[in-house]
Amino acid sequence: MLGPMDAHEAIAELTDISPQVRDVVVIGADGTVVASNVDAEARVRALADGARRLGEGADEVRAAHGLGPAAQLEAATVAGSVFLVREGGRTIVATTTPEPTVGLVFYDLKTCLRAIEEPKKPARRTRKADDAAA
Amino acid sequence: MPPRKVVTGMLLAAGSLAGSLLVRRRAARRRERVDLYAEDGSMLSLADGTPEAGRLLAIAHELLGPA
Numbered sequence: 370m371l372g373p374m375d376a377h378e379a380i381a382e383l384t385d386i387s388p389q390v391r392d393v394v395v396i397g398a399d400g401t402v403v404a405s406n407v408d409a410e411a412r413v414r415a416l417a418d419g420a421r422r423l424g425e426g427a428d429e430v431r432a433a434h435g436l437g438p439a440a441q442l443e444a445a446t447v448a449g450s451v452f453l454v455r456e457g458g459r460t461i462v463a464t465t466t467p468e469p470t471v472g473l474v475f476y477d478l479k480t481c482l483r484a485i486e487e488p489k490k491p492a493r494r495t496r497k498a499d500d501a502a503a
Numbered sequence: 504m505p506p507r508k509v510v511t512g513m514l515l516a517a518g519s520l521a522g523s524l525l526v527r528r529r530a531a532r533r534r535e536r537v538d539l540y541a542e543d544g545s546m547l548s549l550a551d552g553t554p555e556a557g558r559l560l561a562i563a564h565e566l567l568g569p570a
Contacts, residue, residue, distance in 0.1 A: 419566040423559060427539045430555045431547060440542040444563035446535045451563040464567055471538075 376404030376485045383481040389469040390477065391449070392416060395485060398458030403485070420462035423453055441478075443471055454478045459485075535560055 374382075380393050384406055394416040395403040405413045427439035441454040450465045452474055461482045465474055535551040537559045549556035 416566060419562050423562050423566075426559050426562065427537075430549065430559070431539055431541070433555075434547060436545075436547060437541055439539045441540045442538060442559075444537045444559055446560060446563055446567060448564070448567045451566050462566075 374484050374486065377406075379481045379484040380404055380406045382484070383463075383477055387474060387477040389465045389474060391464045391466065393461065393463045393481075394420065395482065396420060396460040396462070403459070416462055416464075419451075420453055420460055423451065423462075424455065424460065427453075441475060443475075450474075452478055454482060456482050537563075 376395055380395065383393060384390050392405070392407050392412070394405040394407065394413055396417055397403045400417075400421070402413055402417050405416070407413050407416065423442065423444065424439065427442050431437065431439055439453075440456070442452070444451045445468075447467060449467050450469050450471075452463045452465065452469075454461050454475065456479065459482060461478050463474070463478055535556070537549040537556050539547045539549070541547075549559065551557070551560060
């Protein structure tokens with residue numbers, strides 16, 4: 370298991386160990402893009418937006434079947450697959466080559482997501498510190 | 504009919520059957536689908552051709568298109 374690391378570093382590690390994985394975007398709990406291996410900003414936005422729509426669509430389908438929300442999904446096409454994994458409020462979306470090793474890709478995406486350290490919360494100001502500053 | 508011709512015919516038939524099974528299996532694997540997993544690992548698989556899969560596959564095609 371990898372230790373906590375920078376998001377870009379984790380994605381680089383992911384694409385290094387999993388050559389089937391192509392474009393990757395990590396989305397934070399607030400919906401903002403945390404990191405990606407894609408340079409073009411428009412493409413990153415399109416992937417993040419697509420991930421949101423895929424996740425919402427998947428939840429709607431599962432709800433229609435009386436099931437809870439989707440934790441992960443694979444949309445397989447002849448051109449490749451789109452994987453989406455949600456964990457702890459964060460989401461990772463990745464495109465792959467056609468006919469990927471599904472179990473391995475899910476495992477690698479989860480490992481990547483877990484390896485990314487949580488953004489540090491700003492230190493809380495205390496009354497004492499505020500008074501001293503005044 | 505000479506026995507040799509019968510054996511050749513049977514081998515040819517078996518070969519074509521095996522070939523067609525392989526092609527069918529490969530075609531089935533390449534069929535488009537969406538698999539939705541819950542946190543407990545249970546899966547709901549949507550085969551291509553259903554409206555539910557169509558909507559999600561359209562998004563997937565969009566994301567895979569300009570790669």
